Amino acid sequence: QQQVKQSPQSLIVQKGGISIINCAYENTAFDYFPWYQQFPGKGPALLIAIRPDVSEKKEGRFTISFNKSAKQFSLHIMDSQPGDSATYFCAAQGGGSNYKLTFGKGTLLTVNP
Amino acid sequence: GAGVSQSPRYKVAKRGQDVALRCDPISGHVSLFWYQQALGQGPEFLTYFQNEAQLDKSGLPSDRFFAERPEGSVSTLKIQRTQQEDSAVYLCASTGFRDPFLFFGPGTRLTVL
Numbered sequence: 001q002q003q004v005k006q007s008p009q010s011l012i013v014q015k016g017g018i019s020i021i022n023c024a025y026e027n028t029a030f031d032y033f034p035w036y037q038q039f040p041g042k043g044p045a046l047l048i049a050i051r052p053d054v055s056e057k058k059e060g061r062f063t064i065s066f067n068k069s070a071k072q073f074s075l076h077i078m079d080s081q082p083g084d085s086a087t088y089f090c091a092a093q094g095g096g097s098n099y100k101l102t103f104g105k106g107t108l109l110t111v112n113p
Numbered sequence: 114g115a116g117v118s119q120s121p122r123y124k125v126a127k128r129g130q131d132v133a134l135r136c137d138p139i140s141g142h143v144s145l146f147w148y149q150q151a152l153g154q155g156p157e158f159l160t161y162f163q164n165e166a167q168l169d170k171s172g173l174p175s176d177r178f179f180a181e182r183p184e185g186s187v188s189t190l191k192i193q194r195t196q197q198e199d200s201a202v203y204l205c206a207s208t209g210f211r212d213p214f215l216f217f218g219p220g221t222r223l224t225v226l
Contacts, residue, residue, distance in 0.1 A: 006155075032213045043117070043204055043217030044156065089155050093213055099144065100169065101215060103155030 003027050004092050006104025013111050019077040021107045023090035026071065031094035034101070035064065035075050038087045047088070048075070080111045117218035119205050125224045126195045134190045134221045138207030145188050146215065147180055148204040156204055162188060163210070174199075195225045 005024045013019045025033075034049035050057045050064040050073065057064045063076040077084055090104045118137040126132050138145050144163055148156035149172075158172040164185040173180070177196075182188040192199055202222050206215040 034213070036217075041219065043206075043219050045217065046214055049213070091155075099146075099161055099211075100158050101146075101156075102158070105155045106153070 003102045004090060004104045006090050006107060008107060009105070010108040011110070013080045013109065015080065015082060015111055015113050017080050017111075019080045019084070019109055019111070020074060021088055021090070021109070022072065022074045023104050024070075024072045025092050027092070027094075027102075028071070029094050030092040030102075032092070033064070033066065033073050034091050034093070035062075036089045036091060036103075038089065038106075044089060077109075080109075082111045082113050085109055085111050117205055117207050117216055119203075119218040119221050121221060122219065123222050123224075125226065127226055128197060129194050131191065131193045132195055132223065134192075134203050134223070136188045136190070136205030136207075136218060138186065138188070138205070139216055140186075141209070142207035142216075143185075143210040144208045144212070145182060146206045146208075147188070147190050148206065148217075149174075150202040150204055150220065152201070159190070159203075192223075195223075197225050199223060200225045 035047045036044035037047045038044040048059050048062045052068045061078045066073045087106045089106045091101045093101050120135045147159040150156045160180045161169040162182040177193045179191045202220040204220045206217045208215050
């Protein structure tokens with residue numbers, strides 16, 4: 001059972017464009033939704049995170065939009081740069097196992113110069 | 114150290130061999146996690162320690178997998194009688210008590226031939 005579904009699997013964007021990655025979750029007990037960025041050969045690194053009491057969080061060029069009723073959240077990368085090329089994972093945490101992160105399958109983002 | 118370190122970074126084992134993977138968490142971090150990341154997939158939870166106590170091992174795939182953290186700092190993930198399906202990147206992460214921000218190490222890439 002996949003509790004966090006992520007799409008698309010891969011995404012190609014031109015430099016300066018907007019990258020959008022979507023995730024949907026099933027467990028309504030989740031109460032923390034981070035996004036991780038992973039470069040080849042490296043571990044995932046926390047990018048930005050949101051709790052369900054807000055609908056949007058922005059940090060620099062990165063924005064999370066959260067729709068609690070639809071159980072969906074998305075990552076927007078504005079003014080995408082070639083250095084943003086990486087794999088992005090959404091994740092969710094909370095409920096009875098509030099220490100455990102459940103990850104999506106990842107989106108491979110390529111930003112062309 | 115500045116971050117989570119893992120060793121070895123790469124390990125090649127023949128099927129049936131035992132392997133031990135080491136994780137050095139960030140100093141002072143109470144919580145330690147092991148995740149398994151198959152090629153092209155998101156990390157999957159294996160086990161969780163709070164100090165030296167293993168509070169959750171529900172993600173360990175079989176009884177061939179064993180993890181320990183005897184002094185509440187360094188942790189070792191041991192895989193006995195390795196199988197080809199054990200080939201993956203094994204990620205270690207640490208965080209403060211009840212802190213949702215996980216810091217991941219670079220991972221150990223295990224290849225079982």
